[in-house]
Amino acid sequence: MSRYNKFSEYLKGKYGRRVQKISVDAGLTCPVRDGVLSRTGCFYCNSYGSGNGSNESIESQIRTQTEYYEKKYKNPYFILYYQAFSNTYGESEHLKGLYEKVLDDDRFVAISIGTRPDCIDEEILTYLEEINKKKDVWLELGLESASIKTLWKIGRMHGVASFVESVTRIKKHNLKICAHIIFGLPYDNSGDMLESAKLCSVLDVDAVKIHSFYLEKGTVFEKIYKEKGFPFLSAEKYVEIVVKALRYLKLDIVIQRLTGDPNRELLIGPDWTLDKHKIIAAIENEMEKNDYRQGDLSEFNYVKRS
Numbered sequence: 001m002s003r004y005n006k007f008s009e010y011l012k013g014k015y016g017r018r019v020q021k022i023s024v025d026a027g028l029t030c031p032v033r034d035g036v037l038s039r040t041g042c043f044y045c046n047s048y049g050s051g052n053g054s055n056e057s058i059e060s061q062i063r064t065q066t067e068y069y070e071k072k073y074k075n076p077y078f079i080l081y082y083q084a085f086s087n088t089y090g091e092s093e094h095l096k097g098l099y100e101k102v103l104d105d106d107r108f109v110a111i112s113i114g115t116r117p118d119c120i121d122e123e124i125l126t127y128l129e130e131i132n133k134k135k136d137v138w139l140e141l142g143l144e145s146a147s148i149k150t151l152w153k154i155g156r157m158h159g160v161a162s163f164v165e166s167v168t169r170i171k172k173h174n175l176k177i178c179a180h181i182i183f184g185l186p187y188d189n190s191g192d193m194l195e196s197a198k199l200c201s202v203l204d205v206d207a208v209k210i211h212s213f214y215l216e217k218g219t220v221f222e223k224i225y226k227e228k229g230f231p232f233l234s235a236e237k238y239v240e241i242v243v244k245a246l247r248y249l250k251l252d253i254v255i256q257r258l259t260g261d262p263n264r265e266l267l268i269g270p271d272w273t274l275d276k277h278k279i280i281a282a283i284e285n286e287m288e289k290n291d292y293r294q295g296d297l298s299e300f301n302y303v304k305r306s
Contacts, residue, residue, distance in 0.1 A: 003287040004246050004294035007207065007256040015109050018076045022065040023083040024058050026098055030086035030116060037157040042144075043220035044154060044182070044213065046266060058101065066107065079138075081112040088139075089119040096127055102135050110136035112178070117141055117166035118158045129173040139170055140178045140209070146195040150187040155220060160199070167203045176206040178256055183241050184213030184233035186221070190241055197245035201253065201298055208249060209257035212238055214273040216266040225268065235272035239282045243292060246283075251295035258283055 002009060011019035031037040056064070062080065069076050080102050088095060102108035111131065120139070128137050143163045145151055151159060163179075170177055181196040200208050213233070215221055224230070233241075242258060249255070259279045267274065287293070 003284065003292065005251060005254050007254050010254045015077050018073050019079060019109060020069045020073065020076045021079045021081050021112065022062065022069070023081045024061040024065075025084040026058060026082050026087060028082075028085045028087055028090050030089055031119065032155055032157050033085070038155060040155045040220050042155050043224070044185070044215075046216050046218045046263075058098070062101070076107075077109045078107050079110040079112050080108055081114070081140075083114050086115045086119045087113045088115040088121075088124050092123055092127075095124060099128065099131055099137075103131070108135060110138060112138040112140055114140040115142075116156075116158065117143070117163040120166055120170070122169070125169060125173045125175070128175055132173075132175055136176065138176045138178055138207070140180060141166060141170075141205075142180045143196060143199070144180060144182045145185055145188050145192060146181075146199045147188055147192040150185055150192060153187045154185060164199075164203065167205060178207035178209060178254075179203075179205045180209045180211060182211045182213050183238060183245070186213075186224075186230040190237075193241050194245055194248060197248045198300060201248055201250050204250065205253060207254035207256045210242055210245065210255070210259070211257065212260040212273050212279070214260050214262040214270065215268040216262060217268060218266065222268060232270040235270070235279060235282070238272075239279065239286055242283050243286045244297075246287070246294045247292055247297040248300055249294055250298045251293070253294075255294070 030041075033039060033041045066078060069078070082098060087098070099111060099113070102111050113128075128139075131137055141163065142156075143160075144154070144156060146160055148159050167177055167179075179200045181193075181200065183193045183196075197208070215225055215232075238259075246255070259276045260273050261276060262273050264274060272279065
């Protein structure tokens with residue numbers, strides 16, 4: 001029995017077989033790149049916007065990946081993941097066309113849409129609510145940090161209230177929410193990181209992705225690092241914080257990710273982020289050794305009178 005709510009086990013339990021997430025790049029942008037809010041992008045984000053940077057058509061990206069995984073696994077189901085940049089940010093009819101690509105393919109059980117909390121309007125939410133009647137819909141929503149100071153210092157150009165408001169509106173449309181948080185950002189301390197987990201727990205999001213901060217070439221943070229420098233979290237400290245965060249997250253929140261996945265050719269540091277399997281094993285070993293479980297600290301607001 002796992003000590004935290006693993007995404008792979010959740011999917012197997014819900015759909016009865018392996019479910020593979022495939023990531024596609026829809027060629028979209030976001031308001032911190034196109035000049036609406038800024039042109040820097042988020043300071044940790046490279047030119048691919050956390051995507052694969054593919055120039056192929058969406059259909060070609062889907063075909064290549066489904067063929068690969070159908071050879072690797074027996075009759076897998078799929079989740080179509082629009083990953084790069086903000087995939088609710090664009091002309092509404094174009095966006096609707098993207099979301100409809102899974103409707104007539106029985107191999108796809110869900111669609112997952114990566115975006116920002118300030119890029120979701122009611123028209124899109126209403127449309128996705130209709131899609132959700134046929135295929136499960138996830139909105140992957142970047143919080144990154146629960147510190148307003150950090151959010152501005154990393155170029156996000158939105159606050160914590162924007163995330164809370166967005167979650168509240170999405171829930172009214174019965175869509176699933178996966179919150180993204182980053183541990184190890186240069187301006188966050190351990191309290192800020194744990195506050196991010198606590199906020200996700202209080203808001204009762206459906207899933208969380210925990211990313212480790214890593215520095216890549218071609219980002220704004222690369223320039224800051226070269227000019228001023230900043231420390232990286234050690235692997236040991238990262239494991240410690242993730243374990244504590246899992247204990248603050250309610251048990252029914254699905255854990256979709258526990259660490260980052262940097263591009264080896266672009267990575268500046270820290271080097272330990274390249275070995276995600278070692279980090280995950282260390283997190284799981286720490287939980288096992290101390291008999292910790294996800295959610296065993298989730299009543300963190302309760303003070304007992306002496």
